[in-house]
Amino acid sequence: MNKNTKIILPLFITVVFVGGILLGNLLNFQDNSFSGSSPKRQKLNRLISFIDKEYVDEVNTDSIVDLTVTSILENLDPHSAYISKQEYDYVQDNMRGDFVGIGISFYTIKDTIAVIRTLEKGPGEQAGLEAGDRILYADAIPLFGNNMSSDSITELLKGPANSKVNLKVKRLGENDLMNFEINRGLVPLKSVDAGYMLNDTLGYVKINRFAESTYSEFKAKLEEFATPEMKSVILDLRNNGGGFLKQATLILDEFIADGKLLLFTKNKNGDLKETYAxxxxxxxxxxxxxxIDEKSASASEIVAGAIQDNDRGTIIGRRSFGKGLVQREMNLGDGSAVRLTVARYYTPTGRSIQRPYEQGNTEAYYSSYMERYTNGELLSKDSITTDDSLRYETPKGKVVYGGGGIIPDIFVSRNASQDIQDIKFMYEGGVMDRFIFNLLDEDRAFYNALSESEFLERRLITEAVLDRFTRYLGDYDLNYNFGSSSYYLKKHLEATMAKQLFGSDLAEKISNENDPYINRLLRSEKSLAKD
Structure with a gap:
């Protein structure tokens, strides 16, 4: 596998995930049209019962049912999805915005659990756990050894709210094991990565998904950093695969005047549901x-489309993913669920931004998306194809198009340098995390004692660290000569270190230095503000 393939493959997996994001309300959907007397249901029941009783070999009929459901959904559209019982809790935690646990992120290093960092305001932080701690026992159960999977460890550390777990921890520099009694509690899974003032008048908020807590996080973050002098706001929805419709419209309502249409949905019967500010x-x-960028999808596109169609702001970046289908969730009674496409959504001008798809051909759907990486669209706005039959105009006469994502008002090309793309993937995909963790582990007392200002002043990512990282990649048969891209590499290694030591706010500030989107905006902000 060559280097480019190694970069593209994980990206494709990311896109598949983006395409399946829930857009809509979670409902315990009940419908009697598929009742026990239905011939269709009887047909399936008879087949499964026949296999269960008569098939010559032992077979897991539960897995057959799962396969049947998956096969049915695959023949509908690319975004209707089956969620197995094993996946459901994780998906729910991710979209709820919190879970019950002790609030740490961890690696397994040499068969031992090592704390990467404690989550802000989580039970682990409050109890005194620190980055670099090795957790050896939970309630006297050993967590080390080759027989413990990450899932098993997570199950031991999670538990009912307010329940206690007793941990024995080895801390570097301490001779004896340390004991911690931790009350499990709600641990936030942040959907707002960062928020800060870029300069005296320009605020910045980065949203990674639209979870149940996103609007409250967004409001709290703005109230935390916004000043009376703030004249402009950036909503950074790059890499945001979507989420809950309600959270997207609540955020839109903060910026769009009373009575303006935000979006509408239409179901198979033609019933319309309109949402207004x-x-x-x-x-x-x-x-x-x-x-926005090519991985902004679903609820992110609702936000961008409503802003664009109401002439409320400026969309900057590259054409978004193109998902305009609404899913509703139905619990299947055994811990699994189905998310079924039940409607399409439309932007205020009436355009659908759903990319074309052929029923039952999901592979072709995602393959057409991947063509963006080879057809020049990510490098030049002129390479984006549009359909004049899907041409619309905003109230002020701006031309916009439906049929496949939001086309930005200001185009920012993807950097053509493969080295820079590889560095970005290493940063976003976690390749740098383990290297930085090992580096911090060499002197935890020093690094854990740093303040944010001291960290920024010291510029700890030196040329020697860059050389070590290059050799580290070589150990995994990834051979690079970053050359002129070393500045970019240094910034992202520094951001990775900042995230492990201080959290995502500082990491975003560092990674955003010389960001092409921000630079493009700053060059033209005065003229844009007049428009």
Whole structure:
């Protein structure tokens, strides 16, 4: 496998995940049209019962049912999906925005659990756990050894709210094991990565998905950093695969005036459901900029489309993914669920941004997406194909198009340098994390004692560290000569270190230095504000 393939393959997996993100309300959907007397249901029941009783070999009929459901959904559209019982809890935690546990992220290093960092305000942080701690026992059960999977360890550390877990921990520099009694509690899974003032008048908020807690996180973050002098806001929705429709519309309501249409949905019967802005917006007078890219999907596209169609702000970046289908969740009664496409959504001008798909041909659907990486679209706006039959105009006469994602008002090309793309993938995909963890482990007392200002002043990613990272990649048969891209590599290694030591706010600040989107905006902000 060559180096480019190694980069593209994980990206494709990411896109598959993005395509399956839930958009809509979670409902315990009940419908009697598929009742026990239905001939269709009897047909399936008879077949499964016949296999269970008569098939010559032992067979797991539960797995046959799973396969049947998956096969049915694969023949509908690319975004209807089956969620197995094993996957369901993880998916629910991710979309709820919190889970019950002790609040740590960890690696398994040489068969031992090592704390990467404690999550802010989580039970682990409050109890005194630190990055670099090795957790050896939970309630006297050994967590070390080759027989413990990450899933098994996670199950031991999670538990009912307010329940206790007793940990024995080895801390570097301490001779004896340390004992921690931790009350499990709600641990936030942040959907707002960062928020800060880029300069005296320009605020910045990065949202990684739209979970149940996103709007409250968003409001709290803005109230935390916004100043009276803030005249403009950036919503960074790059790499945001979507999530809950309600959270997207609540955020839109903060910026769009009362009575303006935000979106509408249409089901198979042609029934329309329209969503309008209310008079609760706190930021309707600020200039607004929305960053999107080819991995911005679903709820992210709702936000960008509503902003664009209402002439409310400026969309900056590259054409978004193109998902305009609404899913509703139905619990199947055994811990698994189905998310079924039940409607399409439309932007205020009436355009659907769903990319074309052929029923039952999911592979072709994602293959057409991957062509963006080879047909020049990510490098030049002129390479984006549009259909004049899907041409629309905003109230101020701006031309916009349906049929496959939101096309930005200002185009920012993907950097053509393969080295820079590889560095970005290593940063976003976690390749740098283990290297930085090992580096911090060499002197935990020093690194854990640093303040943010001391960390920034010291510039700890030196040329020697860059050389070590290159050799580290070589140990995994990844051979690079970063050359002129070394500045970019240094910034992302520094951001990775900042994230492990201080969290995502500082990491985003560092990784955003010389960001092409921000630079493009800053060059043209005065003229955009006048428009």
């Amino acid at each position: 209310t008079d609760f917006g706190s930021y309707e007078d600020q200039n607004l900029y929305v960053f």
